[in-house]
Amino acid sequence: MALVLGAAVWPGGRPSPTLARRTAHAIALYRAGQVGAVMGCGGPGAHPPAEAAVIARLCHEAGLPAAAILVEDRSTTTRENLSYAKALLPAGAGAVIVTDAYHAPRARLIARQIGLDATVSTPGWAGVGPRQRLRHIPREALALLATLLGQR
Structure with missing residues (x-):
């Protein structure tokens, strides 16, 4: 089962590039037979619908069967994504x-x-521009430290 961690939904229910990139990678894993289903994770954010609903829609539009698409649509953090x-x-x-x-x-x-019990699969760095890297890498380093210290 691929667990696609949520990211922003833009106005009009459009996936942010991050959400689209993660979902496309999960679809590729499914098509390659590496996972048997895809679960979108993520609740409502600044713009409707929930992140998981957008992931599910993208999977459906890509031709995945309904039985292979699941949603977890309550979470608002990475810890909640994975716990729920x-x-x-x-x-x-x-x-x-x-x-x-x-x-x-x-x-x-x-x-x-x-x-x-999980492994991690990423789409790599393609599509993550220099500005995103400058913003996300330091933020994630601090968030990782906070997680290690039990603060997050």
């Missing part, structure tokens, strides 16, 4: 967390902390 998704997985099931490379270390750490 874990509760929806069959007992003992493993998962592939789909997120961006800059976010992967913290997602992996949180999965370990909550006892989620």
Whole structure:
């Protein structure tokens, strides 16, 4: 099961480039037979609908069968994404967390902390421009430290 971690939804229900990139990667994993289903994770943000609903819509538009698309649409943080998704997985099931490379270390750490048997798969750095890197890498470094210290 691919767990696609949410990202911003833009006005009109459009996926942000980050959300589109993560979802496209999960769809590729599904088509390659590396996962049997895709779960969109993420609740409502600044613009409707919930992040998970946009992920599900993109998967549907890409031709994934309805039975292979699940949603976790209450979470608002990475920890909640993974905790709520874990509760929806069959007992003992493993998962592939789909997120961006800059976010992967913290997602992996949180999965370990909550006892989620998971690997992480990213679309790499393609589509993550210099400005995004300058913004996200330092932020994630601080968030990783906070997670290690139990503050997040």
